[in-house]
Amino acid sequence: MKTRITELLGCQYPIIQGGMAWIAEHNLAAAVSNAGGIGLIAGGSAPIDYLREQIRLCKEKTDKPFGVNIMLMSPNAEDLAQLCIDEKVVVVTTGAGNPGKFIPAWKEAGIKVIPVIPSVALAKRMERAGADAVVAEGTESGGHIGENTTMCLVPQVVDALEIPVIAAGGIADGRGIAASFMLGAEGVQIGTRFLASEECQIHPTFKELVVKAKDTDSVVTGRYTGHPCRNIKTKFSKMLANGEKDGSLTPEQFEEVTLGSLRKAVQDGNLEEGSFLCGAIAGMINDVKPCEAIVKELMEQAERLLKA
Numbered sequence: 001m002k003t004r005i006t007e008l009l010g011c012q013y014p015i016i017q018g019g020m021a022w023i024a025e026h027n028l029a030a031a032v033s034n035a036g037g038i039g040l041i042a043g044g045s046a047p048i049d050y051l052r053e054q055i056r057l058c059k060e061k062t063d064k065p066f067g068v069n070i071m072l073m074s075p076n077a078e079d080l081a082q083l084c085i086d087e088k089v090v091v092v093t094t095g096a097g098n099p100g101k102f103i104p105a106w107k108e109a110g111i112k113v114i115p116v117i118p119s120v121a122l123a124k125r126m127e128r129a130g131a132d133a134v135v136a137e138g139t140e141s142g143g144h145i146g147e148n149t150t151m152c153l154v155p156q157v158v159d160a161l162e163i164p165v166i167a168a169g170g171i172a173d174g175r176g177i178a179a180s181f182m183l184g185a186e187g188v189q190i191g192t193r194f195l196a197s198e199e200c201q202i203h204p205t206f207k208e209l210v211v212k213a214k215d216t217d218s219v220v221t222g223r224y225t226g227h228p229c230r231n232i233k234t235k236f237s238k239m240l241a242n243g244e245k246d247g248s249l250t251p252e253q254f255e256e257v258t259l260g261s262l263r264k265a266v267q268d269g270n271l272e273e274g275s276f277l278c279g280a281i282a283g284m285i286n287d288v289k290p291c292e293a294i295v296k297e298l299m300e301q302a303e304r305l306l307k308a
Contacts, residue, residue: 001303004164006185008132009091010111012036013299016114016135016166016176018191018279019043019069019093020143022266023202026054030061031199031291034098036299039066042094043075048083055087065090067112072097085109093135093189096144100123100129102222114166114187117147123157123165131163137188138169142230142279143219145169151183160183172281174301182304190298192279198290205269207288209234209276215283222258225251232276236261 015037017029021044027164029039040055058066070080073096083100084092084123088170090097099115101257106113107130115126116135123134133224135159138150141175148151149156150169158165167180180188192198195210217233221240240258243249246279249257258275265274289297 001299003186005133008164011036011038014166014187014308015295015298016040016067016187016189017194018168018189019067019095019222020191020195021156022262023195023200024069025201026058026061026290027199027201028291029066029196030058031197032194032295033058033062033066035292035296036064038091040069041066041076041139043068043070045076046080047201048076048079051080053089055083055089062182065237066172067091067093069093069095070099071095072099075157082105084111088298098125098129099131100125103130106307116168118148118153118219119154119158120156120160124160125284127161127163133164133166133187135166135168136185137189138167139220139230140170141168142218145230145278147227154183154185169190170279170281172284173288174298174303174305176255176281177298177302178305181302192282193294193298194291195278196285196288198288198295202266203269206265206276210278210282210285211288213278213282213285215280218280218282220279221253225254229275229277230279232278232282234271234274234276236271236273237275264301281290281297 003014013036017032017039019040019042019044025041029041032039093114095116112132114133116137117123134153139145156169166187167185169186172193220229244260248257261275264270265276
């Protein structure tokens with residue numbers, strides 16, 4: 001399947017793996033790239049030495065293109081941005097802010113820049129700033145989210161831009177890819193489906209929650225802090241949601257109790273104190289497979305539907 005995204009990034013399939021903080025490391029990124037998509041390593045607030053090591057380990061596992069996701073709210077975002085130049089990363093995706101000040105240097109270094117955006121207004125700003133494409137991410141996604149749904153957001157962004165659009169949020173099979181293409185997208189970003197991959201290094205408890213999730217098993221917490229996140233329903237996430245609803249948790253207390261909670265979920269499988277970030281589409285995921293099998297299944301179904 002050839003689109004402007006496959007041509008831009010030099011990949012076989014127009015599938016980008018989400019840059020999930022604490023989750024997207026070199027094993028997962030290399031596996032997705034080797035399967036024909038674009039794997040991403042999550043920069044997050046990672047120490048420079050850690051991210052440098054992850055990039056170099058990924059290069060040892062794949063000769064295919066892969067990228068790095070940078071959360072612009074990270075205190076060391078400038079250092080991470082420079083590291084991507086130094087390590088000759090192919091593509092950078094960004095979230096939680098405006099990457100405008102970094103784009104000229106990235107473009108000069110030959111890096112493809114793809115911001116994740118929740119609105120048409122920000123998408124237009126990114127195009128004017130020189131972005132090569134954007135990821136239009138709907139509220140169905142896991143982790144930090146906007147409020148517009150994928151089905152509403154993607155066609156409006158497509159209509160507003162000349163650069164290609166990548167759809168994200170609520171996509172876990174070939175039907176989601178085909179639907180995204182019908183809305184005008186030329187690629188998709190998928191996160192939650194790759195949580196249930198053999199190469200994903202999350203705690204087994206996290207994978208089990210994803211595979212066993214039903215359609216009603218996600219909850220959004222933190223809206224009153226200005227940083228809403230979609231989680232799998234657990235005792236901890238229900239406590240957060242109830243505390244937000246009844247006022248028993250102030251925004252300051254909410255931030256304090258959730259500090260480090262993603263790491264506790266990913267590394268420890270801690271159901272009492274961990275935030276298991278996951279998209280609303282988890283109810284469609286019923287098994288754990290290698291990334292190669294996941295990508296093949298996604299693309300075969302999508303191509304069959306699109307040809308029909």
